[in-house]
Amino acid sequence: MRFPDRVRRVVIVGAGLGGVATAVRLLQFAREPLQVVLAEQRPEHRNAGVAYHRAGNPWHHVFNIQAGRMAMFREDVDDFVAWANDEADRTGWPREWRDFVFTESGPAPRRIYADYLTERLADAARQAADGVTLAEVDGEVVDLAVDDGRVRVVIENSADAGTLVADHVVIATGLQERELPFAAEVAGHPLFVRHPYSQSGVERILAVSPDAEVAIIGTLLSAYDSAALLLRRGHTGTIHMISRSGITLRTYPTDHQHRVLDLPAPQLHNEGYEGRDNLVRRLKDEWERICGVVETEHPDVAKAVVTERVSKSWEPYLPEVLARVPAPDLRALLDSYSSLLATLRVSAVAYTTEIVDAAMADGGRISLVTGKVDRITAAGPGKLAVSVAGRTIEADLVIANFGREPDYERVRSKLWQNLLRGGIAVPHHRTGRGVEVDALGTLLGQAGSRSGPISVVGAPREGDEIVRYGRMGAFSFNLAAIKNHSVGVAAAVLNRLESCYDEQADELADTLAGSSDSEVREAFAYSVALDVHRMAARRLTTREVLAARLDKSLLVLHEAVGSTDAALRYAVNTAAVVKLNDLSVTPRDLRCVLGLDEPVG
Structure with a gap:
């Protein structure tokens, strides 16, 4: 791995959506010579990440939100749909999508997003100013060391292994995988699919007998994807969808468009903090009141998206409300209501939900099971036993969803373990989700000061997004957040590095x-x-x-x-x-x- 050391260099750790979006903005914004290095530990995830890479996303896996909300440029909302209709190379696309006309409110297969990101990154590199270049390296970034205003980036496990000196580092490592203690005994079992968005995971799901009994851990988007994948290929056996909350996805109206309503602020009637139970009660009362306001004053808003409208309108007020809540209570609230929060701001397109919801109807092939999974064990030849809510389900295949880990003291990433151990990063104090950053996304250390020229985009900023902006659920780390992070971080990096x-x-x-x-x-x-x-x-x-x-x-x-x-x-x-x-x-x-x-x- 040889690069000239005299040129200013920004290393981006992670070439999924967050990393690519930030690289594109740096290439667009930079006016002075700069090398943008995009490092990715899994070549198959480059310009895609776990969510969009081709091998883990069959053609039936579509975005949960409308195609019109998938543009990587917040200021150019039609860019993705225009690309899909006019620029995408449809060679090899299946018949269902080959002649499909994509629309703002319609579906789109997730796997084509990798091509979109790849082409937009290449466009940005071609249209960059003189001396502004893009380099892509493979390998796992395992440590960062700040030295005299620069950062030594340690890369392992590839031909590009070595140490690279950067003037600034942007960490875009995406979601971290959670350990599943209840599945420890079957972690390597051939009937247990831990990664349904991997090539091997998809192959094992598609290989199961059509009349097999399948247990899916989860009832939200990933679970819907797995269930829909089975149903579309003609599965006739029982599919158990299991979660503690039992909450399922709502369906977006066919003509849904994102809107921001001017709604009343939540009235909590007290400037102090009266305890967790009182706060929850007051918030529920206010929630019902404001939902009633939407239904009365905005009758054109479909019932399925009323909660989305209210959640968005409350964001400016939530930071003040959350500031009154002690950290232990705030953490407990986020843990208790995480599944509910995940569905308040987001639904899914009918392409995914209709086939699953139909199979959930009385006497359908899907059984919704509410309860905590206690243990998964082998149950003799060709079976796994799932213990949940006082009963045991014997399944021919068990599919566990991604299960992200928000607590960075528990993540298995070598990079984050080293950053936390060295005090370069600290867990987010108030929420226990992600790490501490400042308003510009710069990583903060143990003393609350900047650790050096290191910025963060995406999931590691979850806690900060919650307390600073009131963004809850997936909106604290998803595409919408990443669009803003990429603009803000790229500009902040160049404000520091460029002489102008x-x-x-x-x-x-x-x-x-x-x-x-x-x-x-x-x-x-x-x-x-x-x-x-x-x-x-x-x-x-x-x-x-x-x-x-x-x-x-x-x-x-x-x-x-x-x-x-x-x-x-x-x-x-x-x-x-x-x-x-x-x-x-x-x-x-x-x-x-x-x-x-x-x-x-």
């Missing part, structure tokens, strides 16, 4: 935006609009034109306020990032709000 920015000008943006001089305010707003358009532009020539106009606009500001070009550029860029990551509007509305389809000025 002065990070010390933290308060200048507020000063300029609130200036008593209307000409200064207008010049600042114009500069911010130019930078928003520059950051959103994917063609290099467009960005160069906008950058030249921005330079002229900054000269006007400099003459008016006297601040340095680097300070002004930093103020403008930070304000532009805030606008690009505006959570108060939907992605479709964001494009309109930002005026991206109109020329600036």
Whole structure:
């Protein structure tokens, strides 16, 4: 593994969705020479991750949300659907999808997302500024060491093994796998599928006899995928879907579009904290009240998505509410209501749910079992015994879902174990989910200060997303969060590395935006609009034109306020990032709000 050491280098750990999205933004935003290194320990997961890689996703596995919400660019909501209809190479696609016209509210197979990410990454590399390059390396990053403002990245288990020196590291390691103590006795058993999104897992599911009795641990999205996979190939045996909550997925309306409603804030009637039970009672009362408001004042909202609308509207208020809750109680609440929280903001498309829900109907092939799985053991030739809620289910195949581990003190990743052991990372104190980061996503150490030039995107920021933004369930780490993380982290990295920015000008943006001089305010707003358009532009020539106009606009500001070009550029860029990551509007509305389809000025 040989790379020149003189060029500034950013190493991204993990080439799934979070890593690719951040790499694309760095390649788009960078104006000075930079090498972006994208490291992935599993070559088959490159540009896909566990969720989207081809071998683990048969064609019937579709996104749980609509195709129109899968664009990797929040400011270009139609990008994925446009790519799937007009750019995707459909050679080898099955008949069902070969001539399919993708729509905003319709389904799309998950496996094609790898092609989308691969092509958008290649596009970004081709359209990068002079001296801005992309390098891809295979291998497992097992440790980071901060030394004199740079980071030594230790890579193992590949031809690219060795130590790479980086000016900044972005950790995008995705979801961490949870240990399943109840399945310890059957971990290597051929009738136990621990990884249903792997090639071997899919093959074992498809190989089971059509009349076999199957037990699926879980009743949410992964469980629906496994059940639907069996049903679509004609399974006639009983399928037991098992979970502690018994909660199942709702179905999105066929014409569903994401919206943000202006709803009343939750009224908890007390500034203090009266205990966990009282908080839950008050929240439930307020939840029912606001759901009633939606049904009365917004009758056009389908019942299936009322909770989605209320959950989204509550996000701005939840940080203040959660700040009153002691950490032990907050952790207990998140653990107790995790399954419920997972379904409040997200449903699934009918392509997946209809076949499963039909099989759950009275006398159907799916039996819904509510209860905690205590133990899975071998039960003689060709059988496993699942002990749950005082009964035993004998199954010919048992499928366990991904089972993510939110507590990073329990993860098995060598990298995270070493970072925690060395104090470079610490578990999120308030929630016990993910690790501590600051508002820019920079990793924090034991003293609460930055550990060095190391940033985080995606799942490791779950706890911070909950307490800082009130984002619950999968929305604290899924595609929606990653879109914002990638913009914010890429901009913060370049603010630090590029000579054209002065990070010390933290308060200048507020000063300029609130200036008593209307000409200064207008010049600042114009500069911010130019930078928003520059950051959103994917063609290099467009960005160069906008950058030249921005330079002229900054000269006007400099003459008016006297601040340095680097300070002004930093103020403008930070304000532009805030606008690009505006959570108060939907992605479709964001494009309109930002005026991206109109020329600036």
